[in-house]
Amino acid sequence: MTGKLYGIGLGPGDPELMTLKAARLIAGAKVIAYPRLAGGTSFARSIAADHIAPGTREIVMDIPMTVDRAPAQAAYDAGALAIRTELDAGHDVVVLCEGDPFFYGSFMYLYARLRSDYPVEVVPGVSSAMSCAAVAGLPLAARNEVVTILPAPELARRLSGGNPTQTLPPSDTIVVMKLGRHFAAVRAAIEVAGLTDKAVYIERASTPDEQVMPLSKAPEKAPYFSMILIVKGADPWL
Missing domain, CATH: 3.30.950.10 (Tetrapyrrole methylase, C-terminal domain)
Known part of the structure; x- marks a missing residue:
């Protein structure tokens, strides 16, 4: 049995605008993944911070903000590979995404790479x-x-x-x-x-x-x- 991949919409920034389902899944996660600007901090993680349990394993994807798409694609390739390792071990992975995962959301790049091989659930967020x-x-x-x-x-x-x-x-x-x-x-x-x-x-x-x-x-x-x-x-x- 493989793990399940969750794409969690976190809303626009106010932690209280997260859905109850998003908060519950984050609090129960053993593995989370999220993007951050290369060399900076993760806005997505900051929104969810109060719900992340101690000891949760974190997969951090450093995404360069460049006009050239190749560096960002390589970062998502690496992130998808790390997530795949956890899913193959039977661990669910919760991916944090500010806003809504399918409305200009970063999660869709991981979804495209992993949806064919694993069960996926997308939790909408306030855009x-x-x-x-x-x-x-x-x-x-x-x-x-x-x-x-x-x-x-x-x-x-x-x-x-x-x-x-x-x-x-x-x-x-x-x-x-x-x-x-x-x-x-x-x-x-x-x-x-x-x-x-x-x-x-x-x-x-x-x-x-x-x-x-x-x-x-x-x-x-x-x-x-x-x-x-x-x-x-x-x-x-x-």
């Missing part, structure tokens, strides 16, 4: 988009409104095409994620589209460092864990 909407007090969609989620790197790629007026989709609500080094380009595209007055900047939602403000008042630089919500829809009751 950053939902958390940002909550702290900003902005309903994302009502009735038949359309929501588009757009990673900032993709928006920057569209901008490189030379027509900033055609980079934003014609949705009622636009969620721009993963700002980081693309923030200036994203901000410029929103301004060209005439949507700055409808845009809200949210940084590190649900954590002690949370910031929420109109995009027009946002700082010049933004971290990776930041987002812009553009809500064009009217009052949902109208």
Whole structure:
């Protein structure tokens, strides 16, 4: 009998936004695995820290944040190999993933490598988009409104095409994620589209460092864990 692989969504940062199921599985885990920025700390582990029992074995995957995907792929290959060893020994492995495992989540890279050989269970988590909407007090969609989620790197790629007026989709609500080094380009595209007055900047939602403000008042630089919500829809009751 092999072990079972669990992909655990931890939510956007506030430990109290973890599901009861996630907390239970983490507390009972003998082996956990999680990514961290190479040379840094793990945001995922920090969310789950209070539920990790003493003596739990930890598989740490150092993931380099580079444009070249090869180093990150190699890190996930190594992580999958270490997890495979535990699963083959009959040990369940709980993989920690901030947000939701299947919504831009790191777990999906391990899932692709291991799902064919082992039983897998995915535990959904509160996504950053939902958390940002909550702290900003902005309903994302009502009735038949359309929501588009757009990673900032993709928006920057569209901008490189030379027509900033055609980079934003014609949705009622636009969620721009993963700002980081693309923030200036994203901000410029929103301004060209005439949507700055409808845009809200949210940084590190649900954590002690949370910031929420109109995009027009946002700082010049933004971290990776930041987002812009553009809500064009009217009052949902109208």
